[in-house]
Amino acid sequence: MAMAQHVSILFVCLGNICRSPLAEAAFCDVAERAGLRARVDSAGIGNWHVGKPPDPRAQAVALRYNVDISGLRARQVSHRDYTGFTHIFAMDQDNLDVLLARCPDKMSAEVSLLLDLVPGRTGQSVADPYYGGADGFETTWNEVSEAARHLVGRLL
Numbered sequence: 001m002a003m004a005q006h007v008s009i010l011f012v013c014l015g016n017i018c019r020s021p022l023a024e025a026a027f028c029d030v031a032e033r034a035g036l037r038a039r040v041d042s043a044g045i046g047n048w049h050v051g052k053p054p055d056p057r058a059q060a061v062a063l064r065y066n067v068d069i070s071g072l073r074a075r076q077v078s079h080r081d082y083t084g085f086t087h088i089f090a091m092d093q094d095n096l097d098v099l100l101a102r103c104p105d106k107m108s109a110e111v112s113l114l115l116d117l118v119p120g121r122t123g124q125s126v127a128d129p130y131y132g133g134a135d136g137f138e139t140t141w142n143e144v145s146e147a148a149r150h151l152v153g154r155l156l
């Protein structure tokens with residue numbers, strides 16, 4: 001099994017119940033298939049859903065792709081994350097702006113937009129599916145999975 005030495009990845013969205021748990025799960029799935037080990041987690045900008053499992057619609061779309069995310073629990077981004085992870089990927093531009101505005105003086109993580117990993121999608125955001133229907137979650141899964149494939153390809 002390949003080990004991406006010293007690589008640790010945090011996926012961040014607003015609530016940590018829709019996009020970032022899906023990004024975490026998609027990355028873990030692709031990495032496992034590729035035989036790549038890395039430390040992975042997700043977190044939210046806000047604290048509204050701390051301790052809660054992913055949104056049922058996010059759980060459902062992941063399960064359709066044979067990934068069980070029911071055991072994940074939301075948490076809020078903390079200052080320690082800026083030094084505890086080598087890479088922090090924001091799901092959208094608002095998340096990125098807040099992450100950069102809140103960053104401590106001392107930080108080692110590289111902070112960027114998730115879709116910057118996908119050729120042709122630089123600067124784009126993973127749309128927030130929270131207020132929409134199930135099809136939005138399918139789009140989210142496809143977007144975070146594509147980013148995961150590119151990220152694993154880079155790390156192998």
Ligand code: 4NP
Pocket residue numbers: 013014015016017018019020048128129130
């Ligand atoms: P997420 O989606 O940031 O992808 O987890 C959201 C979840 C909850 C809320 C907004 C977005 N909310 O306003 O509670």
